[in-house]
Amino acid sequence: MANIDGKATAITVLSPVKRGGPLLLWLVFWALRNISATLRKLEMLSFIHYARWATIKRFPDDGGGERLNYSYLLFESNFNGTWDQYIDAFSQVLGFRIKLIWGTSFGFPGPLPVEPFKAYIRRNEFIANHYWSAYPEATTTEIISAGRVESALQELCGSTAGVDPDSFRVAYESFLGKVQRDL
Amino acid sequence: MRDGRNTCGQAYALTVLTPILESRESGLARCLSQLQTGSRSPLANVPGTHFARWVIIGDVTYEGAGQRRDHLHTGRLLFTSTFDGSVEPYLEALRVGLGGAADVIWEHCAGYPGSSDGEAFAAYMRAHQIESSLFFSAYPASTVEDVQRSLASRRRVIDFAVRAQAMSAAELQAAFQQTFAT
Numbered sequence: 001m002a003n004i005d006g007k008a009t010a011i012t013v014l015s016p017v018k019r020g021g022p023l024l025l026w027l028v029f030w031a032l033r034n035i036s037a038t039l040r041k042l043e044m045l046s047f048i049h050y051a052r053w054a055t056i057k058r059f060p061d062d063g064g065g066e067r068l069n070y071s072y073l074l075f076e077s078n079f080n081g082t083w084d085q086y087i088d089a090f091s092q093v094l095g096f097r098i099k100l101i102w103g104t105s106f107g108f109p110g111p112l113p114v115e116p117f118k119a120y121i122r123r124n125e126f127i128a129n130h131y132w133s134a135y136p137e138a139t140t141t142e143i144i145s146a147g148r149v150e151s152a153l154q155e156l157c158g159s160t161a162g163v164d165p166d167s168f169r170v171a172y173e174s175f176l177g178k179v180q181r182d183l
Numbered sequence: 184m185r186d187g188r189n190t191c192g193q194a195y196a197l198t199v200l201t202p203i204l205e206s207r208e209s210g211l212a213r214c215l216s217q218l219q220t221g222s223r224s225p226l227a228n229v230p231g232t233h234f235a236r237w238v239i240i241g242d243v244t245y246e247g248a249g250q251r252r253d254h255l256h257t258g259r260l261l262f263t264s265t266f267d268g269s270v271e272p273y274l275e276a277l278r279v280g281l282g283g284a285a286d287v288i289w290e291h292c293a294g295y296p297g298s299s300d301g302e303a304f305a306a307y308m309r310a311h312q313i314e315s316s317l318f319f320s321a322y323p324a325s326t327v328e329d330v331q332r333s334l335a336s337r338r339r340v341i342d343f344a345v346r347a348q349a350m351s352a353a354e355l356q357a358a359f360q361q362t363f364a365t
Contacts, residue, residue, distance in 0.1 A: 002216070005220065005221065006221070008234065012238050012261065014240060014243065015246075016243060016244065016246060016253065018250075025316065026316075032317050033317055042319045042321075048319065048321055049233070049234065049265075049322075050191075050234060050265045050319065050321070051318075051319045052196045052263075052315045052316075052318045052319070053316045053317045054198055054313045054314060054315050054316050055316050059200060059202075059255060059259055060200050060201065060202070060259075060310065060311040060312075060313070061202045061256075061257075061293065062293055066202075068253040069253050070250070072243060074261075074313065076198075076236075078233075078234040078265065105246075106246035106247075106249070107246030107247065107248055107250075123246070124244050124246075126239070128237065128238045129212060129215035129216065129236075129238055129239050130215045130218050130220070130224070130226075131235075131236045132220070132221075132226040132232070132234065133233070134227075134233050134234070134327045134331070136221065138334055140322075142334065142337070143321070143330050143333070143334065144321065144322055146330075146333035146336065147322065147325060147329070147333045150332070150336040150337070153363065157363060160356075165351075165352035165355070168352065168356040168359070169352040169355055172347075172355060172359065176344060179340070183340065183341050183344065
């Protein structure tokens with residue numbers, strides 16, 4: 001399946017935006033960019049590596065771009081886990097923001113109940129023809145944990161240079177206690 | 184193009200939509216399906232890339248319900264990449280790293296200048312680039328190298344912790360220094 005590389009899954013959605021939607025989207029994205037709570041909400045979805053939205057007013061071509069009746073909203077995500085788990089959690093955690101973003105798109109049924117939302121995403125989804133990840137076997141949680149382990153390890157190396165073995169053991173055990181949830 | 188909109192920490196979200204030449208869509212699909220995957224993907228040779236994809240958008244979707252039907256004059260090839268640093272050096276890394284694969288893919292697209300001229304290649308990508316409205320990263324400060332290095336460190340710590348369980352303090356210190364001394 002071209003949408004998957006190891007544990008990573010790609011989702012690509014392109015949905016038609018109602019008239020007046022682009023202006024609303026401009027405001028919504030401005031608010032989402034400037035109100036950090038949204039990014040924290042996305043962080044709570046601990047299986048998203050990267051996600052982006054873009055509003056397409058003109059489809060680029062050799063000239064000034066092809067303009068259709070409507071603008072289109074592009075969404076892509078790189079996540080670990082299954083498609084169903086992703087949409088379930090996405091609609092639960094981000095419900096209101098999903099409504100703000102896709103509420104401007106034709107046919108959007110609302111984030112909940114989740115089955116019509118899933119059907120909507122499937123109708124507007126494009127399957128990748130080729131997908132690649134630099135670290136296909138790592139989940140987002142593992143990457144964030146690994147970052148914490150590495151910082152703690154560096155701290156341990158720096159603080160224990162030249163100490164006696166017993167002091168080292170104390171520091172090592174404290175290090176293990178600190179990182180055990182990340183191992 | 185406001186590149187600030189495409190960045191989150193040090194990561195950059197590149198989105199490129201290029202028009203597929205008439206009646207070349209199935210050839211392009213075949214060509215993309217024949218690319219090697221995983222560590223043999225041509226994208227594996229493009230340093231700084233976290234995730235990337237090619238997606239053929241044959242036409243836009245129609246949701247009914249009061250919507251007028253829209254059709255693209257020609258299908259588009261979507262290329263997206265999430266990478267480290269700024270866009271100009273990356274486009275050059277993309278051109279060099281993909282090598283022949285860049286031409287094999289984008290030669291199906293109108294106006295593609297080929298990959299032999301770096302400036303023309305970058306100009307083509309920039310001319311067909313879409314600006315992000317919102318870009319999120321779970322680890323915005325980490326480069327590909329950082330991610331891979333810390334994952335390796337974590338594995339070494341796990342292995343070491345298992346191995347070191349029954350060691351005396353002196354053995355533990357010696358083994359630690361041997362394993363983690365840089």
